[in-house]
Amino acid sequence: MFEYCTNPDTLSGLAWFSCYVTTGKHLSFFTSFGTVLVLLAITAPVALAFGFGGASMARSNLSPLRWLGKIYIAIVRGVPDIAFFMFFVIALDQGFEYLRHQVYCPDWDQPIRQGNDFIVCTAAKLPLSTSPQWVHEIYGFFLAVLTFAIVFGAFAANVIFGAMNAVPKAQIETAAAYGMTSRQTFWRIIVPQMWVYALPGLSNLWMVLIKATPLLFLLGVEDIVYWARELGGTKHERFTDYPHGDWRMWYFLVLLVFYLAFTRVSEVVLNRWMKRLSRGQATAGGEALRRAAT
Amino acid sequence: MSCMQTISDYGLRSIGIGERLLPTTDFTLCQQFTLIGSGMIWNIYFGVLALAAGFFLATAVALGKASNSLWVRKPSEWFIFLFRGSPLFIQFFFAYFLFLSLRSEIEFFQPFTAAWLGATIVLFLNTSAYAGEIFYGALQSVPKGDTEAADAYGFSGFTKFRKITWPTMMRLAWPAYTNEAIFLFHATTLVFFSGFPAWRQQGDALYYASYFADKTFNPFVPYPILAGYFILLTLLVITLFGLVNRRLNRHLPQHSRSKIRYRPKLMR
Numbered sequence: 001m002f003e004y005c006t007n008p009d010t011l012s013g014l015a016w017f018s019c020y021v022t023t024g025k026h027l028s029f030f031t032s033f034g035t036v037l038v039l040l041a042i043t044a045p046v047a048l049a050f051g052f053g054g055a056s057m058a059r060s061n062l063s064p065l066r067w068l069g070k071i072y073i074a075i076v077r078g079v080p081d082i083a084f085f086m087f088f089v090i091a092l093d094q095g096f097e098y099l100r101h102q103v104y105c106p107d108w109d110q111p112i113r114q115g116n117d118f119i120v121c122t123a124a125k126l127p128l129s130t131s132p133q134w135v136h137e138i139y140g141f142f143l144a145v146l147t148f149a150i151v152f153g154a155f156a157a158n159v160i161f162g163a164m165n166a167v168p169k170a171q172i173e174t175a176a177a178y179g180m181t182s183r184q185t186f187w188r189i190i191v192p193q194m195w196v197y198a199l200p201g202l203s204n205l206w207m208v209l210i211k212a213t214p215l216l217f218l219l220g221v222e223d224i225v226y227w228a229r230e231l232g233g234t235k236h237e238r239f240t241d242y243p244h245g246d247w248r249m250w251y252f253l254v255l256l257v258f259y260l261a262f263t264r265v266s267e268v269v270l271n272r273w274m275k276r277l278s279r280g281q282a283t284a285g286g287e288a289l290r291r292a293a294t
Numbered sequence: 295m296s297c298m299q300t301i302s303d304y305g306l307r308s309i310g311i312g313e314r315l316l317p318t319t320d321f322t323l324c325q326q327f328t329l330i331g332s333g334m335i336w337n338i339y340f341g342v343l344a345l346a347a348g349f350f351l352a353t354a355v356a357l358g359k360a361s362n363s364l365w366v367r368k369p370s371e372w373f374i375f376l377f378r379g380s381p382l383f384i385q386f387f388f389a390y391f392l393f394l395s396l397r398s399e400i401e402f403f404q405p406f407t408a409a410w411l412g413a414t415i416v417l418f419l420n421t422s423a424y425a426g427e428i429f430y431g432a433l434q435s436v437p438k439g440d441t442e443a444a445d446a447y448g449f450s451g452f453t454k455f456r457k458i459t460w461p462t463m464m465r466l467a468w469p470a471y472t473n474e475a476i477f478l479f480h481a482t483t484l485v486f487f488s489g490f491p492a493w494r495q496q497g498d499a500l501y502y503a504s505y506f507a508d509k510t511f512n513p514f515v516p517y518p519i520l521a522g523y524f525i526l527l528t529l530l531v532i533t534l535f536g537l538v539n540r541r542l543n544r545h546l547p548q549h550s551r552s553k554i555r556y557r558p559k560l561m562r
Contacts, residue, residue: 018546043517080480210381214381249388260379264375
């Protein structure tokens with residue numbers, strides 16, 4: 001990176017360190033922090049959408065839809081989440097390949113599961129074996145996002161379902177008295193008002209989502225945990241210009257501090273939001289704000 | 295091979311008793327049920343030990359956070375913040391590598407890099423922080439009238455805490471603490487995926503489930519088995535903690551007793 005880095009053997013102290021943390025691999029390590037942020041930025045809205053869909057389904061008038069929504073919420077909550085992460089990544093991958101197999105190779109006569117193998121025709125492979133490396137990486141990342149969204153969507157559905165039920169009944173009765181249909185009541189009365197009830201649960205969920213991001217490592221994405229293990233391990237002089245001992249402990253200390261700072265900042269921001277949303281609401285928080293003002 | 299034979303071979307495989315080699319071909323349902331069930335021994339071991347020890351530290355931390363002395367309060371607050379603000383997964387990794395570098399300096403830390411001790415310590419500290427926050431919240435909501443009445447009856451110091459404050463604190467905290475316990479059992483599945491090696495393939499339930507999923511390339515059998523075991527474990531925890539809850543609330547009229555509702559905090 002810097003000009004004086006051309007011959008690391010002559011460096012020492014701070015100069016050595018500044019060269020060490022700007023090697024190509026370290027730059028990948030820093031980009032992987034971006035990967036985590038990108039994952040959060042994509043997953044949060046998608047999970048919210050899944051949650052909204054699940055909650056609307058769980059309060060639908062059609063019983064099959066309602067059951068589906070309730071089962072979706074219930075099933076994800078009873079089992080360790082990490083089991084879901086490991087399950088969905090394989091299951092989704094096989095599901096996609098199976099569907100493509102049905103479309104692209106209709107006249108394939110062998111069974112898909114042969115003993116311990118899962119075999120689809122070459123055209124149905126995802127991603128195609130001929131595609132470049134970045135497609136594989138993007139596909140892996142896409143699977144991870146989808147898995148996160150499914151699991152956290154169920155949690156969000158639970159929160160939103162509760163929030164929809166917390167909207168005061170009088171509001172809904174008034175809407176009915178004004179002759180609104182149930183669809184109109186839902187979109188014009190319930191949805192705008194439920195957010196203040198949902199926010200405490202959703203902000204808790206956001207914190208949980210932040211703390212779940214290291215699990216990306218288990219899904220096979222090259223994230224911060226992967227790089228911390230990779231870079232921290234003992235490096236011998238023969239293979240690198242910057243030999244050092246086992247520094248993995250320090251790398252994970254950096255990750256620990258990163259997460260602590262991230263959750264702390266989120267906590268402060270979310271509290272500020274909650275204060276703003278509570279203003280003028282008929283909740284305990286709104287009441288406290290009103291009292292403090294007078 | 296009959297199923298009874300499989301059970302006697304692999305039933306205690308996770309703690310090193312029975313057949314040495316894991317099955318490698320022709321996986322039967324019986325093998326998957328037995329091995330994953332055998333792995334549950336570790337999940338229960340981690341959970342029970344961390345909970346039993348964590349209960350005391352959690353009480354201490356909760357009292358510390360409510361203390362008037364700055365020297366006691368600040369460390370307690372930081373302890374809770376440190377363990378609740380960072381992912382358990384990273385805590386495991388950090389602790390493992392910390393123990394690893396300590397081991398090369400001092401002989402004493404030899405067993406700490408093994409999951410049975412190292413992971414238990416991390417889980418113990420982690421659950422203490424989460425439960426400490428729950429107990430602290432409960433301590434803050436102990437009715438003022440209770441402590442005033444205790445003062446009027448001449449209670450003071452430790453007797454007052456032991457006889458009046460602490461039982462009420464427990465009663466208020468118990469439903470949330472039950473969820474924390476369930477949640478801790480779920481968190482034990484992380485252990486063998488976070489640095490701590492499974493010595494001689496002696497792992498927990500998820501370790502064996504992912505072993506089968508990798509070998510058969512079929513996630514649809516082992517993971518639902520694992521899910522079934524965990525649902526059973528969750529029900530067992532709810533039952534046991536419900537019994538304690540009944541005892542804590544035995545002086546109250548039937549309808550005003552607080553019920554335990556299953557509301558896990560998802561993930562840490």
